[in-house]
Amino acid sequence: MLTAEDAAVERDGAILLHPTSLRLEAGACVAVRGPNGAGKTTLLRVLAGRLRPSSGSVRLHDRRFDERDREARRHIAALIEPPTLYPDLTLRDHLALIEAAWSGERWASWSGMGADALDAFGLEPLADRFPHELSSGQRQLVSLAVTCARPCSVLLLDEPEQRLDPDRRALVAAVLRRASGSGAAVAFASHDAELVERVADAQLEVTQG
Numbered sequence: 001m002l003t004a005e006d007a008a009v010e011r012d013g014a015i016l017l018h019p020t021s022l023r024l025e026a027g028a029c030v031a032v033r034g035p036n037g038a039g040k041t042t043l044l045r046v047l048a049g050r051l052r053p054s055s056g057s058v059r060l061h062d063r064r065f066d067e068r069d070r071e072a073r074r075h076i077a078a079l080i081e082p083p084t085l086y087p088d089l090t091l092r093d094h095l096a097l098i099e100a101a102w103s104g105e106r107w108a109s110w111s112g113m114g115a116d117a118l119d120a121f122g123l124e125p126l127a128d129r130f131p132h133e134l135s136s137g138q139r140q141l142v143s144l145a146v147t148c149a150r151p152c153s154v155l156l157l158d159e160p161e162q163r164l165d166p167d168r169r170a171l172v173a174a175v176l177r178r179a180s181g182s183g184a185a186v187a188f189a190s191h192d193a194e195l196v197e198r199v200a201d202a203q204l205e206v207t208q209g
């Protein structure tokens, strides 16, 4: 479904990502591993179409794409940087906004969680709060919820475990299993060996060369 072939990124003579290949199929759950600075985030940006590789290629359904490509955006949900949240909308409002934006889409492998995302990430008791009324871990859960609420065929997450306690990490594991079990192709970068062990069916080691 989503493939990278020797995708590499170079900027001003520095190598951000060495040539990396990946074949991400529907229902797969791949953990992207590697030390700090290895290029995991860069790889996710390339896979999401947010960064053009300097060499090699990335294809979705055998077609080159970038983030301006509406068709690709319909398929790929990615949490790489924290999403924009609206200061005067509650968490429930944010979920309603996502649902309105993507409603009626029937093409995705995974229909997404819709408003259930709040419950799945343990946010239901906070549903009427504004974003500025949250702790940093709760904010991370909101970022995950708005990403997993929408339908998608490919789910890309950069260190979904960041700022989360063990119980919340278990919620993340459950959602990742649900997404891949429902047919989404999932790739996530992680430094959490336990999360990787729980959900990944394959690992890709990104190296600094």
Ligand SMILES: Nc1ncnc2c1ncn2[C@@H]1O[C@H](COP(=O)(O)OP(=O)(O)OP(=O)(O)O)[C@@H](O)[C@H]1O
Pocket: 011, 014, 015, 016, 017, 034, 035, 036, 037, 038, 039, 040, 041, 042, 043
């Ligand atoms: N905008 C940039 N300009 C130049 N170099 C960059 C830029 N962004 C990242 N880099 C470099 O690219 C390399 C890969 O960074 P990247 O964020 O992809 O690593 P990572 O594997 O996700 O690291 P971490 O585990 O610390 O999150 C690093 O050496 C980093 O310093």
